[in-house]
Amino acid sequence: MKASFILNRPQTHTMTQISKFRTAKGWLVGSAFTLLAAAPALAQEGAQKDKSALDSYLLDGGPLTIFIVAVGLLSLISLTVFNFMNLTKAKFAPDDLKAALLDHMTNCRVRSAIELSASHPSYLGRMMAYSLPNIDATRPEDLGRDHVEDAIADFSINETRKQMTFITLLSLVAQAAPMLGLFGTVFGMIGAFSTLGENAGADPQDLAADISVALLTTMWGLIVAILSLFAYFFFKNRFNALVADCHGTAENLINASIQTVNADAHLAKIPEGIAV
Secondary structure: OHHHHHHHHHHHHHHHHHHHHHHHHHHHHHHHHHHHHHHHHHHHHHHHHHOOHHHHHOHHHHHHHHHHHHHHHHHHHHHHHHHHHHOOHHHHOOHHHHHHHHHHHHOOOHHHHHHHHHOOOOHHHHHHHHHHHHOOOOOOOOOOHHHHHHHHHHHHHHHHHHHOHHHHHHHHHHHHHHHHHHHHHHHHHHHHHHHHHHOOOOOHHHHHHHHHHHHHHHHHHHHHHHHHHHHHHHHHHHHHHHHHHHHHHHHHHHHHHHHHHOHHHHHHHOOOOOOO
């Protein structure tokens, strides 16, 4: 009996090993099938992780998104650079011209002031060359101030229309960009509903492309519009400040001439002392 037990023991051990081997084999085969089944999902997830920001935020939006970014941002950048170069103090009211004109007008050299203004291409130079010929020496009390101010107003109206053209274009970009984004939203949603209409149980992945177009066009349209709106008000306020500086300078020049012409009259009004 002992001998039989001893003889059967290796057999039992062998059977146990075979059973463990079969179990391990089954586990390995099952794991392999599981990995094979999960491989497409893992590959897709890896592809999504490898997708660059350019693909995620621009190229996935389709041609319309690329059009909004290309045209909108290029227009915004070009108009911003142009207005930065155009709306400068040197092109509107340079300090050297201010000082020279003040010297001429303080000494009542109006013709010299007109010649100097006509030779200067700045806003102030052209404005003074247009308005100073309206000074009336036969009216020493105000030198025809009202006619000069009317000429300044006429010049400002005509010149503002020209100068505001490129600033107003920023407003046009700010208004057009969200409209293009809204068009992309409608276009993308039409594509998504068309896919749903063709396939009642459509896979969400089939809708992803159309939804990307809808959302990305809206996002880029808003980005371009917000930046253009900031740029529009910035340059508009900058232009108004420069024009106000020119008008203030013109006012000071006219006052300087009037005070020089009427210096004796002004001094006569100021008592030297009180008689006792």
